[in-house]
Amino acid sequence: MRILRDLFRDYRFAFSFGVMVIIVVMAFLSIFSPYDPTLWNVVPKDMKPSAEHWLGTDSNGQDIFWQATFAVRNSLIISLIAGIVSRVIAILVGMIAGYQGGMVDRVLMFVGDSLLVIPLFLIMVMLAMLVRKYMNLVILGLMLSAFGWAWDARVIRSIILSLRERDFTKTAILSGTGTVKLVLNEYMPFATPLIFSTLINNIAWAIGLEITLAILGLVNLNVPTLGTMLNWALFYQSILLGRWWWVLTPVVLSLFLFIALYWMSVSISEYLDPRTRIQRVGA
Amino acid sequence: MEPKPETILRTDQLKAFYVLDMHGAQKVIKAVNEVNLEIQENEIYGIAGESGCGKSTLLKALFGAIEPPLRLVGGKVCYRINWEEVEVTSLSAEEKRRLRLEYISYIPQGSMSVLNPVIKIKESYQDFIASHVPEPQRKKVFEQAQQQILELGLPRNILNAYPHQLSGGMRQRVTIALSALLKPRIMIGDEPTTALDVVMQRGVIQMLKEIQKKLKNTIILVTHDMGVHANIANRIGIMYAGRIVEEGTTMQIFEEPLHPYTQFLIHSLPKFGDKMMRESVPGSPPSLADLPSGCPFHPRCPYTRSICRESMPGFSYPAEKHRVACWLIGEGKHGKAS
Amino acid sequence: MEKLLEVKDLTKQYALGSLIARILITAVDHVSFFMNPAEIFTLAGESGCGKTTTAKIVLGFEEASSGTIVHNGKVQTRKEKVWATEGVQAIFQDPFSTFNPLRTVDSYFFETVQNYRLAEGKQAAIDLIDRKLRLVGLTYPEFAGKYPNEFSGGQLQRISIARALITDPKLIIADEPVSMVDASLRMSIVNLFKKLRDELGVSVLYITHDLATAYYVSDRIAIMFRGNIVEMGSVEQVLMNPRHPYTRLLRDSIPEADPRKTWTDTVMLAELEQEEYLRQGCKFAGRCALVSERCKKEVPKDIFVEDVLVKCHLYEEGKGNSPSR
Numbered sequence: 052m053r054i055l056r057d058l059f060r061d062y063r064f065a066f067s068f069g070v071m072v073i074i075v076v077m078a079f080l081s082i083f084s085p086y087d088p089t090l091w092n093v094v095p096k097d098m099k100p101s102a103e104h105w106l107g108t109d110s111n112g113q114d115i116f117w118q119a120t121f122a123v124r125n126s127l128i129i130s131l132i133a134g135i136v137s138r139v140i141a142i143l144v145g146m147i148a149g150y151q152g153g154m155v156d157r158v159l160m161f162v163g164d165s166l167l168v169i170p171l172f173l174i175m176v177m178l179a180m181l182v183r184k185y186m187n188l189v190i191l192g193l194m195l196s197a198f199g200w201a202w203d204a205r206v207i208r209s210i211i212l213s214l215r216e217r218d219f220t221k222t223a224i225l226s227g228t229g230t231v232k233l234v235l236n237e238y239m240p241f242a243t244p245l246i247f248s249t250l251i252n253n254i255a256w257a258i259g260l261e262i263t264l265a266i267l268g269l270v271n272l273n274v275p276t277l278g279t280m281l282n283w284a285l286f287y288q289s290i291l292l293g294r295w296w297w298v299l300t301p302v303v304l305s306l307f308l309f310i311a312l313y314w315m316s317v318s319i320s321e322y323l324d325p326r327t328r329i330q331r332v333g334a
Numbered sequence: 335m336e337p338k339p340e341t342i343l344r345t346d347q348l349k350a351f352y353v354l355d356m357h358g359a360q361k362v363i364k365a366v367n368e369v370n371l372e373i374q375e376n377e378i379y380g381i382a383g384e385s386g387c388g389k390s391t392l393l394k395a396l397f398g399a400i401e402p403p404l405r406l407v408g409g410k411v412c413y414r415i416n417w418e419e420v421e422v423t424s425l426s427a428e429e430k431r432r433l434r435l436e437y438i439s440y441i442p443q444g445s446m447s448v449l450n451p452v453i454k455i456k457e458s459y460q461d462f463i464a465s466h467v468p469e470p471q472r473k474k475v476f477e478q479a480q481q482q483i484l485e486l487g488l489p490r491n492i493l494n495a496y497p498h499q500l501s502g503g504m505r506q507r508v509t510i511a512l513s514a515l516l517k518p519r520i521m522i523g524d525e526p527t528t529a530l531d532v533v534m535q536r537g538v539i540q541m542l543k544e545i546q547k548k549l550k551n552t553i554i555l556v557t558h559d560m561g562v563h564a565n566i567a568n569r570i571g572i573m574y575a576g577r578i579v580e581e582g583t584t585m586q587i588f589e590e591p592l593h594p595y596t597q598f599l600i601h602s603l604p605k606f607g608d609k610m611m612r613e614s615v616p617g618s619p620p621s622l623a624d625l626p627s628g629c630p631f632h633p634r635c636p637y638t639r640s641i642c643r644e645s646m647p648g649f650s651y652p653a654e655k656h657r658v659a660c661w662l663i664g665e666g667k668h669g670k671a672s
Numbered sequence: 673m674e675k676l677l678e679v680k681d682l683t684k685q686y687a688l689g690s691l692i693a694r695i696l697i698t699a700v701d702h703v704s705f706f707m708n709p710a711e712i713f714t715l716a717g718e719s720g721c722g723k724t725t726t727a728k729i730v731l732g733f734e735e736a737s738s739g740t741i742v743h744n745g746k747v748q749t750r751k752e753k754v755w756a757t758e759g760v761q762a763i764f765q766d767p768f769s770t771f772n773p774l775r776t777v778d779s780y781f782f783e784t785v786q787n788y789r790l791a792e793g794k795q796a797a798i799d800l801i802d803r804k805l806r807l808v809g810l811t812y813p814e815f816a817g818k819y820p821n822e823f824s825g826g827q828l829q830r831i832s833i834a835r836a837l838i839t840d841p842k843l844i845i846a847d848e849p850v851s852m853v854d855a856s857l858r859m860s861i862v863n864l865f866k867k868l869r870d871e872l873g874v875s876v877l878y879i880t881h882d883l884a885t886a887y888y889v890s891d892r893i894a895i896m897f898r899g900n901i902v903e904m905g906s907v908e909q910v911l912m913n914p915r916h917p918y919t920r921l922l923r924d925s926i927p928e929a930d931p932r933k934t935w936t937d938t939v940m941l942a943e944l945e946q947e948e949y950l951r952q953g954c955k956f957a958g959r960c961a962l963v964s965e966r967c968k969k970e971v972p973k974d975i976f977v978e979d980v981l982v983k984c985h986l987y988e989e990g991k992g993n994s995p996s997r
Binding site: 217 | 733762766769774832
């Protein structure tokens with residue numbers, strides 16, 4: 052597609068695309084794992100990286116490479132759920148509040164603002180402790196999404212508010228377009244770059260928050276994620292004991308993931324920015 | 335050719351293009367294409383033309399504000415400061431900044447946004463003064479400003495108002511007064527009357543004439559509205575597709591327009607009291623990124639000949655101060671190009 | 673014959689300011705006028721005179737504070753979708769803002785055809801659109817698939833008119849349609865209005881501050897000042913023989929494209945706009961060259977002088993002819 056070709060000219064996008072491909076491939080490879088990630092002592096413990104165990108083994112007796120494939124997969128699932136669900140909520144709330152105005156707008160913004168003001172971390176900790184027994188990927192993803200929509204809803208709302216005054220709104224109304232179709236067709240294209248870049252940012256945020264919660268032990272530690280891997284590695288003093296292969300795996304993976312996500316969001320939103328788009332259009 | 339002694343600003347084969355690089359593809363917009371101007375002291379020079387002919391870019395170049403994606407591709411812009419010629423295009427940013435407001439000032443299109451909306455007009459004035467006048471003289475200059483405001487017919491209490499309390503036309507006039515504050519030798523205005531209704535427009539034009547009469551300086555005015563030029567300009571340059579195609583005194587342009595484009599421009603304006611059918615200029619101006627061959631007006635010209643498609647005509651000088659670039663007029667007395 | 677549009681005693685007030693210092697601005701002050709079929713009627717005046725607000729109310733985009741609007745004999749309820757029910761359409765001042773820069777222009781046309789069910793199938797829609805485009809001097813092939821910034825301002829404004837014509841309206845409200853178009857191209861747009869009136873019987877409510885084009889194209893005209901209609905009648909009468917001092921000021925302020933006819937005296941401009949809205953007597957008293965004490969205290973009545981409505985104390989019954997100019 053021409054869009055992809057244009058995007059690839061940006062080195063940032065090319066790099067992040069490459070990294071994401073590797074990560075997704077890793078996640079996919081988890082299907083072929085010869086070891087069950089929830090079991091212990093499947094392989095000899097604390098072995099350095101070798102031909103047999105590419106990233107060595109950990110103190111639980113698990114192959115780190117295959118653990119990592121599961122970790123990456125699960126982290127991605129959590130953050131994708133968090134990101135996508137919160138986008139959907141943000142779009143709905145922002146568009147309705149922006150276009151309708153009045154009481155609807157005030158109520159929605161009140162709810163959103165409350166979520167912004169409440170100290171997120173404490174609530175997350177409380178919720179995590181309450182839900183720990185039932186915690187699985189999906190629940191964690193949904194919890195994170197509940198806190199990720201408020202800011203962007205407000206931003207989308209302000210975009211809608213300004214677009215509502217433009218003449219083309221009137222043209223669309225005079226053309227007989229109904230409200231829903233109007234908002235989708237006329238306003239969405241202006242909001243798309245925002246939605247995309249915040250989606251990716253949100254995913255990064257969700258991964259980060261998951262890692263934080265995991266290090267604090269507030270999630271189900273038997274499910275391998277980037278955070279839980281890190282938790283176990285620290286628990287077994289792998290830094291002190293010099294078992295760099297264990298601690299570095301989730302750290303390096305997370306690092307690359309964050310950089311890739313950030314660069315991807317920046318390059319996509321630059322590309323989609325209405326101002327540069329308008330210049331490109333008809334060229 | 336030696337510039338005449340009264341010339342205060344001149345350009346020499348000025349070429350300024352926009353070079354846009356969009357995701358790999360390059361687009362060159364030839365906004366100012368071989369323009370030669372000699373603008374005198376104590377005159378109001380009007381530049382007329384449709385939107386998209388490059389007049390705003392020409393103004394930017396005259397003001398020395400050539401910044402990417404606009405590039406100076408050839409030629410130069412010279413001011414005459416204190417009997418010496420200074421090539422503006424080769425000055426540093428700091429040197430240019432010092433010239434501004436004192437020697438040359440610029441009134442942008444849509445002046446409404448020039449004044450800082452969160453401070454009173456008075457403070458905007460003080461800011462301007464502070465950035466161009468050394469400390470000891472500031473108070474005196476501010477008092478002069480207050481005097482100037484009264485002289486120009488603006489209400490006394492305007493300094494204490496916020497910009498949003500004033501109408502568009504009033505803001506425009508304040509901006510013009512501000513740009514005339516330090517008595518610049520050259521004032522450049524880009525469509526100062528567009529988006530104003532007739533009464534405000536008249537007020538703005540009158541104010542410009544007042545200022546020019548008082549300061550005896552030069553005003554260069556760009557607008558597509560020939561009615562405005564008729565009322566204020568001494569000389570007019572008609573611009574088309576990045577080039578000057580005709581230039582003359584206001585009388586010459588209106589009484590004896592020679593270039594077919596100029597003729598169209600003048601005949602397309604409604605004359606009040608005359609309900610006779612009038613026509614606009616047919617077709618639309620060419621894209622500056624994709625100019626036609628030869629004379630850029632030939633696709634719309636009713637008198638096109640084959641030579642018009644092949645090469646750009648040079649200037650002929652049918653009368654003193656009147657020059658026109660058109661094959662119909664022929665290579666006249668001074669046949670050389672421009 | 674049923675009048676196409678009747679506006680009776682229309683008033684619209686806005687509250688400005690905060691809780692402590694509220695002022696009520698009467699943007700539209702008891703405005704009344706009517707329009708016939710196949711007629712071009714101009715509402716003219718400076719910016720801030722209320723002409724655009726009146727248009728928005730007639731169109732149904734805003735609600736009046738009081739007064740009635742009657743379309744084809746039917747009283748319009750508040751904010752009714754008159755464009756859907758009464759054959760009213762509109763075109764706006766800035767052609768580049770009229771269309772979403774991120775959408776192709778033809779998508780609006782297809783949308784209108786679809787929403788109003790005006791054609792069956794894509795080819796029929798294209799034929800309909802092509803017909804409307806030809807009315808404004810364009811053809812479908814040169815228009816299809818293009819974005820707004822690929823057209824010039826004049827072309828885009830004509831396209832905007834074509835879009836308004838798709839639903840075969842009887843009334844088109846044109847809000848300053850030529851203010852943002854180059855002076856040399858205004859004729860092409862304004863000539864279109866004449867063509868619409870003569871060939872299709874469409875009426876145009878032309879809102880402008882440019883009296884030159886108003887004279888050229890309208891049949892009747894109303895001059896507005898700070899919410900009031902101060903003079904109204906046939907365009908010949910009102911503009912060739914202006915009676916109200918404000919109309920004279922407007923006419924004199926038109927820049928003539930003739931270097932011999934430059935302005936001689938200076939014009940007095942309004943100080944702070946708000947003051948004029950809140951004046952007790954005649955709102956123009958602050959700037960009028962012929963002002964008297966009575967003007968400052970008493971609002972002038974609507975007086976008829978030879979079929980022209982004038983709102984000025986100078987023309988009271990029995991006061992004889994207008995003072996010499």
